[in-house]
Amino acid sequence: MQRLIGFVVMVILGAAGLGVWWINQPLALRAPVVDLSIEPGTSARGVAQDAVDAGVATSPQLLYWWFRLSGESRQIKAGSYELQGEVSPRSLLSKLVRGEEALRAVTLVEGLSFKQFRQVLQKAEQLTQDTQGLGADVIMQKLERPGLAPEGRFYPDTYTYTKGSSDLAVLKRALHAMDKHLASAWQTRSSNSPLKSPDELLTLASIIEKETGLASDRPMIASVFTNRLRIGMMLQTDPTVIYGLGDKFDGNLRRRDLLADTPWNTYTRAGLPPTPIAMPGKAALLAAAQPATSKALYFVAKGDGSSQFSETLDAHNRAVAKYQLGR
Template identity: 70%
Template sequence: MRSIIQFFLVLALTLGGGAFWWLNQELPLTAATLDLSVEPGTSPRAVAQTAVDSGVQTSPELLYWWFRLSGQARQIKAGSYELETGVTPYSLLRKLTRGEEALRSVTLVEGWTFKQVRAALLKQEHLKPDTKGLGDAVIMEKLGLPGRHPEGRFYPDTYTFAKGSSDLKVLLRALHAMDKQLAQAWQARAADTPIKTPEDLLILASIVEKETGQASDRPMVASVFSNRLRIGMMLQTDPTVIYGLGERFDGNLRRRDLLADTPWNTYTRNGLPPTPIAMPGKASLLAAAQPASSRALYFVARGDGSSQFSDSLDAHNSAVNKYQRGQ
């Protein structure tokens, strides 16, 4: 009986000027900002009730009949919404039918390891932490890549997400983004590259990412490592050693660390390491695919972020004396 009375009340309002007044009146909220979550398959009546349960202080029946009489009830979209002071019945329905979800963002930074990626996602209070407590192998299985190593598989970028989204969804988007960027870099690879597979390109790009101090040096850094691979010379790159040390690395790389054999130690093992060591960005992927044309086999930091490249060991030693030892 109550529903029938309210229906005729809404109908009467609709037929008169009162409807316009109510539709544009601010709805009282229990807080300045409310979260409204609409699950897939939720009926219009349940959406109205959920809005009231979330803190919108009005009659759920009144909201429901507004949804119905508007002709847009079936257009309400599932999602996570944010309602702020000033919302009206009209603007509420517009937000729900347009799918104007409350979006947040997280930035995955070039050069980060998967451990750092996981830490960043767990800090996002608006992300559902579905990966919390899971091992890397389990996460990769949930992402559809069982048995694959996660390092370097995710593209560094800023990703927006609706409040309450799963962190697995963000990872999946980053995974697909890296697949796309890697495929484009592989298609653009130089004809004489010593890199044989997209996987190896990803690994080399991760090394370039970690070894480059100045963006403009990336093609030359990639050239040094490509030249070494071409002639079978050890890569001897510190970031791979550090990655292999893991938690044992205390911030100071010692000679004994260079001699401590791990699968990632390019001072003790020839060729590329078995996996990437970080997330490479687009510039590093392209540099690894199209390195500068040079005969350089060595480089040393100048101290200003840039590097000095050398074709011979004698020239390299001179550069080390100049830029590292001040001789």
Template identity: 70%
Template sequence: MFLVIVAALGGGGALWWLNQGLATSANTVDLAIEPGTLPRDVAQAVVDAGVQVNPLLLYGWFRFSGEARQIKAGSYEIERGVTPRRLLRKLVRGDEALRAVTLVEGWTFVQVRAALLKAEQLKPTTRGLEPDLIMKSLGRPGLHPEGRFFPDTYTYAKGSSDLALLKRALRAMDKRLDAAWAQRAPDTPLTTPEQALTLASIIEKETGRPSDRPMIAAVFSNRLRIGMMLQTDPTVIYGLGNRFDGNLRRSDLQTDTPWNTYTRTGLPPTPIAMPGKSALLAAVQPAPSKALYFVARGDGSSEFSADLEAHNRAVNKYQRGQQ
């Protein structure tokens, strides 16, 4: 039978058939090819997906082309009117149907999981799993997930798992953190990459204007150096968890949690969000400054002060409207 098919393809009608658009059951049909699928089964999978073509003839073309063994596993979108020639080219190149999901700088792990659940055609294999089980599945048992995934836009094939995407984001953060730590200032008060990640997450949440990151890093580094409390609201909010209703009260600042930097000195035990590349670099390369305080000006930027008296004047000016 194969020799008959080859002979047919080698005849005068072969070129015509190879360039004829194929009918499909819909404008676009989905084709999934698992690793290790034989060329004959690929041809049948094309037909099962909704492409109207003789599977033996298609298989014969795969074999005759000499590229049958180069067909790549993956998820593909096959459009109505595709020719046998273009179909094989797509499968050999591995032009998969890709989707994308964006993990945003400053997001928490809860927000990351919510985004992955909403991502189109992403298999929710971690749905319902506790964070510690997810980290164990990623090969990092005992590691807290917060801040461990690099914020970026990730493309994925239809039907890919959210666990596979998380693994890519985890490795990306490992790489970015290692690169930042290698560039740390010699006088940094930080002693480990994990501390740098935690400080970077705070900088990410505190920054209203990107250009202020090195100065905000300087404030926190200076405080760490002299044992002064960081007193940063985002850590308090993180520690409150679901109890935070959008309004941070004085009583919240006095409610002790492991993340409350108003009641505890030093860095909190874990990051509080995902820092981006700029926040990571700022954490290890703070601006050369003696500033110990900063206050929001109201336009996204911050006013920095080296002493409490100057800080109080800035608070009166920018927060209370007093000149």
């Protein structure tokens, strides 16, 4: 009897040892990279089967019993996972419990238009293109902002996403991020700001973003436009004209373009244009809210990225002659 008990104990210990060895051994993968997608509500047995179906070469029953015996089967998180290299049953379960999903990233930079934003998203790796073929108005409806122009409404930043995510999900995050940053900037605006609403601040920030060549010039560029708005002077900024031309702009801004009236032509129309012209970043938003204190009404590019600021038209003309005409 004692021999039988001893034999049983040895078998149990041997099985336990074999099990410990197995959960730490690399599993064979049927491809260099195995994509494992787990839907919400999938049982531990279903997760094990999904792993095998995805390309993990092992027994689904063994995986299932390991999940169960570990005591962590109920902590497995749904998501999109990427398996590569040496993946053991232990490390696989750990990845699934911690929810270490396969992430990708897309960077939307300051100064892009909504059209350019969409082009960047279309090239993003493993991002589902749910907005392909949709007009801007339909996209804004899907984002629960019907009737709102999309320009300027998305915050430029780097956004991570899981493989197979929708471009709409990225746009929604960027939209909410801009809501947050715009509200914050509006709360810090100068007490004598001529801006009447957060939307006006957003539009001015977009112009500042497009006009700024040197980051340190932003507050002064904001000051010029703020001073002009305060006295009712035309903004006369080329980027708004270019935006209004749309696809007609060929890279060369001509005098006739400055005279061609569009809602965004600040040479023919007073005040701010009806919508932003680009996606401003945080620095541009803050510059629009808190411009430098100055009497400057003009600026001209020096050719090195910076600008020369002037309070009078005569001083501005001299700066233009010096930096633009080479005299």
